[in-house]
Amino acid sequence: MTDSDLKKIHIVFNGQDTPPLKISQLFDANKFNRMTAVTGNITADFINQYLSRFIKVEVALSTPENHEVKTGEDVITKVALTDALLVAANKKPAKIFEALTSDNQVNVLNNLFQVAIAPTQAIHSRFYLLSNSETHDTRVILGSLNLDNDSFDSQRNQYEEILVFDNDIRLFQNLDSHYKNDIKPVLRPFFTENLLKAAQNQIDESLKDNKGATNAVVILDNEVTDQIAAADMTDLISHDIQKQIDENKIPAMITKAMRDITTNRSQDKEEAERQIQQHDTIYTLQKTAVSPRAAKPKLKSREKIFKQVQDALISGMTPQQRSAEKKYTTFLYDRPMERNLVNNNSGLYVPNDTGTHPIPFGKVATISQIRDGLKSIDAIMKGYQQYVVDYNDDYGKRFYEAILYSFTAPFLWEIRAKASLNPEDGNDIPNFLILGATAGSGKSTLLRIINQLTWNTDRSLIDFGTIYPTETPQKKAKTVDAIEHYMKLGSSYPVLMDEIEPYFFQQDQYSRHLVVDTMNELVNNPHAIAPLIGTTNYDSGFTMLRETARRTYYLQIDKVIDEQQKGEANKYIYNVRQTLNNTLFKDFVMRMASLLEDDETPWRAFDEKTGKLDFxxxxxxxxRDYYQMADMEIPPYFADEICDDFKESSRNRWAKLYLTQEEDFKYRQQDHSLLFDISKLNTFNGFTADSIEKYRNALPIELCVDGINGKRGKFVEIKANEFFKWIGERNPYADEKDMDNNETITAKPAKKSSESLAREPKRGFWARLFG
Structure with a gap:
């Protein structure tokens, strides 16, 4: 039996096996109009897609299981209360609320959609009660499912049991009574009064500023959600615990268990450091919320607890960390569910000028404005054309390609979801654009131009080396953590990072942590994580780890501005930049939003030459449509295909190595392979200290005998035929007939003299793409 033969989502409908039902059939809003649920998880996407049409919804969220607790008091303090405090501290209610459609946000505010948690009891129950107040039809659903799409994904390699009972009145009434009498009394709102008040205030302001509008989307800034989190955590301890003590729902001495919660504290130290710190903070909060020495300890006053909560929320961060977090200030939120092209809403939102509420971003431009925008880009390109040494149109495509990527950046996560047939495809739509450039090539200026063309400012750049001061302990790790923080603030505007240091790409603990892990997160759970557009100093030794390169779009800008014309070039580009604005970008987002809304738009276009997905x-x-509308010819620097500069750079590096050190490549006739002693790439022989890893990283695995094992150790073993095709050189160990027909390789001919080799015509390197 194969994996595909296994029935992982098992549905029993009124006692009979049934083929898998669609989610909309299971939670049938046509037949039922009310739902009560006790579930383990709920997502905004699930609510938006499947629960919007119910007129009344009540959801109780259960508690994650913890197999380490030993007593009933541990269940309250180390499971239920800790989980409730973590939910508040991580701002999960605000994040889910913000991700709801504006209509569903209103339903929450009007108490038509209620979500609750149990802060002092562990709930492991799972059941769903659907009913119709007019027809009196009922449905009971039992099983392991949650209110999220993962529970219904048959490819997720998890089993789900779903038992459905229609119009079983006794079962329905039994569970309905159990919910009302036993579960509901220990619940507290998940969307708290503090959150709903802040949301309502923002809606009121938005409607006041936009007279005649019927609704408004809520997106709360960090400062507001910080205050909500602090107030919610304070209420949990000072109000909910005391209330349930007073109502005899939990023992009065639970306060002693709270005070002793850190005694003999031992947890699995292999968990993520952030998770451990969060638990320690919550435990300390519980302990310090109780009087320290009383035989029958009591909770401190709400004011003291609130102060302790505020101190705890910032205790894990140094002033340097808080300063580093504030360096990212550009926010552009992509909300596809709010997209309404009829009303000129692209689905993108920005904070208003005062930062009190979000407003739609994007505006259709006139033909004249489009023409002006294209002329501005052309003026930029003419500057590089005039002042860059050895400029040609193929080189110019790199600058133009960077501009195209920056325009597309806010929608990359949506495009990735539409273009990917499986998670691996998602890596072909990289969330990282790196401009590898030499000093004096204009890379930082290009980054500022990108900022102006998309955001109408040049002040959003972040300098990699100054995120933390030089003397900061563990500066490298903290810098990468800060970048990850910038990317995961919910904005989809790219993080513009200047002068990324080479160690980031070459050391696994940095590039893998950010690039590989972030891309894996994106392909398995599509959501808005800001792309990163960065520059790094290119020299002949620049390299990336293979896993990083696989998930990065790399453009090489290795030609410099003419030193003798530098003053004139600076003056020219300064004048051009005074004319730049983001009018064309605002129009572009409207048109791209239209393509994303059109189910007929093809997203899987592959380049004929390379076979790569052109995202x-x-x-x-x-x-192209812009140029046609503006009655302008498509310029010669227009990029028609994805560039593959990292692969080209790697190929060039090994080609030069072979041509200059041919004698070090030893042919192994029985395997038709080349052995190369990579340890020779040392400082004694004129190479840099890290050359071994640079060359090892640049060698594709598919060229190595035994795959990855062929790259490891002192001797690198390379497939001869494939290697010579890759570097674009004639294979000296095979005659022409053998090469053409891919026949058995003959013995090595007598080695030609260097003089005769020099006389042989050589094909241009750029013309020998893949041989």
Whole structure:
């Protein structure tokens, strides 16, 4: 039996096996209009897609299981209360509320959609009660499912049991009574009064500023959600615990268990450091919330607890960390569920000028404005054309490609979801654009131009080396953590990072942590994580780990501005930048939003030469349309395909190594392979200290005998035929017939003299793509 033959989502309908039902059939809003649920998880996407049409919904969230607790008091302090405090501290209610459609946000505010948690009891129950107040039809659903799409994903390799009972009145009434009498009394709102008050205030302000509008979306800023989290955590301890003590729902001496919660504290130290710190903070909060020496300890006053909560929320961060977090200030929120093209809403939102509420971003431009925008880009390109040494149109495509990527960046996570047939495909739509450039090539200026063309400012750049001061302990790790924080603030505007240091790409603990893990997160759980557009100093030794390169779009800008014309070039580009604005970008987001809403839009376009997915194909189409509308010719620097500069750079590096040190490549006839002693790439022989890893990383695994094992150790073993095709050189160990027909390789011919080799014509390196 194969994996595909296994029935992982097992549905029993009124006692009979049934084929898998669609989620909309199971939670049938046509037949039923009310739902009560006790479930383990609920997501905003699930609510938006499947629960919006119910007129009344009540959901109780259960508690994660913890197999380490030993007593009933541990269940209250170390499971229920700790989980409730973590939910508040991590702002989960605000995040889910913000991700709801504006209509569903209103339903929550009007008490038509209620979510609750149990802060002092562990709930492991799972049941769903659907009813119709007019027809009196009922449905009971029992099983392991949650209110999220993962529970219904048959490819997730998890089993789900779903038992459905229609119009079983006795079962329905039994569970309905159990919910009302036993579960509901220990619940408290998940969407708290503090959150709903802040949301309502923002809606009122938004409607006041936009007279005639019927609704408004809520997106709360960090300062507001910080205050909500502090107030919610304070209420949990000072109000909910005391209330349930007074009502005899939990023992009065639970306060002693709270005070002793850190005694003999031992947890699995292999958990993520952040999770451990969070638990320690919550435990300390519980302990310090109780009088320290009383035989029958009591809770401190609400004011003291609130102060302790505020101190705890910032105790894990140094002033340097707080300063580093504030360096990212550009926010552009992508909300596809709010997209309404009829009303000129692209689904993108920005904070208003005062930062009190979000407003739609995007505006259709006139033909004249589009023409002006294209002329501005052309003026930029003419500057590089005039002042860059050895400029040609193929080189210019790198600058243009960077602009196309930056325009597309806010929608990359949506495009990735639409273009990916499986998670692995998602890596072909990289969330990282790196501009590898030499000093004096204009890379920082290009980053500022990108900022102006998309955000109408040049002040959003972050300098990699100054995120933390030089003397900061563990500066490298903290810098990467800060970048990850910037990318995961919920904004989809790219993080613009200047002068990324080479160690980031070459050391596994940094590039893998950020690039690989972030891409894995994106392909398995599509959501808005801001792309990163960064520059790094290119020299002949620049390299990336293979896993990083696989998930990064790398453009090489290795030609410099003419030193003798530098003053004139600076003056020219300064004048051009005075004319730049983001009018074209605002129009672009409207057109891209239209493509994303059109089910007929193709997203899987592959380049004929390389076979790679061109994730910018629709961006190219929109820009071609722009030139047609503006009655302008498509310029020669227009990028028609994805560039593959990292692979080209790697190929060039090994080609030079072979041509200059041919004698070090030893042919092994029985395996038709080349052995190379990679340890020779040392400082004694004129290489840099890290050359071994640079060359090892640049060698594709598919060229190595035994795959990854062929790259390891002192001797690298390379497939001869494939290697020579890759570097674009004739294989000296095979005659022409053998090479053409891929026949058995003959013995090595007599080695030609260097003089005769020099006389042989050589094909241009750029013309030998894949041989």
């Amino acid at each position: 910018l194909a629709n961006t190219r189409k929109l820009f």
